[in-house]
Amino acid sequence: MNEVGAGTAAVRVQGLWKRFGEQIAVSGIDLELPAGRFIGLVGPNGAGKTTTLSMVTGLLRPDQGTVEIAGHDVWRDPVAVKARIGVLPEGLRLFERLSGRELLAYTGRLRGLPGDEVDKRATQLLDVLDLAGSQHKLVVDYSTGMRKKIGLAAALLHNPEVLFLDEPFEGVDPVSAQTIRGVLERYTASGATVVFSSHVMELVESLCDWVAVMVAGRIRAHGPLAEVRGDAPTLQQAFLELVGAGSRTAGADLDWLGGGAR
């Protein structure tokens, strides 16, 4: 059962900072992500999305600031938070010498689920994610898309309240993307919250009902999709305006590229 109903904040971020030497990756952000929504965190390369998601999910300690998930402080109450979240991080490390099914069995036991419940859920997830035929293959032999899918299955196994996904569709073919999408839509329809980062605006526009736009370590816009899109015809156009790239002519200075002298 999910504790957090629609209308309350699934994630509350206050004054979050992260520096790497001279580089300020996240510059004092405040953000409330509503529960029960499909939320997209978008921004150009290097905007700070991965750093933010890592701090929000307890993988990277902030320099300053607090994060609460379902009312629990991520750094003061990590056990309560980790029981309530699922995470598919960027560059996910998996136990390569386990098969897909073994990985789920292991994850389920770590999560404290009874063995027969783990078996039942693993069978269903492997089936829905089209991995049943590869469940006995070692993870090391999985393709990029299969790795994303088994990572997603592991993140969903304990039925978290909030699911965080860093670029879940990168390197995933359209058929697998559609499968992942179906699973996520079903999950949010039941009141759970998904927060995912992506650069693919069409995807964010078609999946999300709430977006946060991050530029240079700050949140530039956030809110319901229609509000952030405003009068722009597409989210892509609104995004280009927000990041100040709307009028930039790509490649204007590359006059040597293409024809002419070689």
Ligand SMILES: Nc1ncnc2c1ncn2[C@@H]1O[C@H](COP(=O)(O)OP(=O)(O)OP(=O)(O)O)[C@@H](O)[C@H]1O
């Ligand atoms: N471990 C690190 N050490 C030094 N700098 C880092 C580190 N991690 C991130 N950065 C810097 O922090 C900034 C934000 O990086 P981050 O990976 O969070 O951005 P992003 O929005 O996820 O980018 P992308 O969309 O390209 O994945 C970048 O300038 C990056 O170079």
